Structures are given as C-alpha cells and as structure tokens.
Amino acid sequence: MLSTRICAVCHKKALKEDLIRIVKQGDAYFIDDTYKMDGRGSYVCKDINCLTSARKKSALKRSFKAYVPDTIYDQLEAYGKSQN
Numbered sequence: 001m002l003s004t005r006i007c008a009v010c011h012k013k014a015l016k017e018d019l020i021r022i023v024k025q026g027d028a029y030f031i032d033d034t035y036k037m038d039g040r041g042s043y044v045c046k047d048i049n050c051l052t053s054a055r056k057k058s059a060l061k062r063s064f065k066a067y068v069p070d071t072i073y074d075q076l077e078a079y080g081k082s083q084n
C-alpha cells in the first residue's frame with residue numbers, strides 16, 4: 001500500500017516520497033531525508049511555489065502549532081533553488 005501525505009502549504013495529497021518531511025523533536029526542527037526520524041512530522045511539496053510560500057503562509061507554524069525558526073524556511077527555500 002502506498003503512503004500518501006498532505007502538503008502543509010497547498011493541502012494536496014501526494015506520495016510520501018514526493019514530499020519533504022520536517023520533524024519537530026522537542027524544540028528543535030530538522031529536515032528528515034530518511035522519513036523515519038522520531039518526532040512530530042509535517043510535509044511540504046518539493047514544488048518551488050510551495051517551498052517559497054511556506055514562510056508567507058506560516059504553514060509549518062500552523063501545522064506544528066508552535067513557533068518555527070526562520071532557519072527551517074531558509075533550508076526549504078535553498079532546497080527548492082537547488083532543484084532548479
């Protein structure tokens with residue numbers, strides 16, 4: 001069975017492997033390339049529009065119901081730029 005998740009920005013369903021997973025462990029946030037880290041996870045499309053809109057829409061803040069540092073948004077935007 002294929003695992004699908006919902007993007008925190010655009011709310012579209014996609015395969016887990018087609019999304020970027022962000023994990024909250026305590027007060028720290030990480031981008032999880034393995035999709036297996038412990039902690040609360042949220043997903044964002046690899047699409048450049050979703051990656052740049054995440055900060056504007058405070059998508060991760062809503063998803064985690066907590067403050068998310070700008071460094072995570074910077075990492076997402078850098079990821080999007082590296083894919084182009």
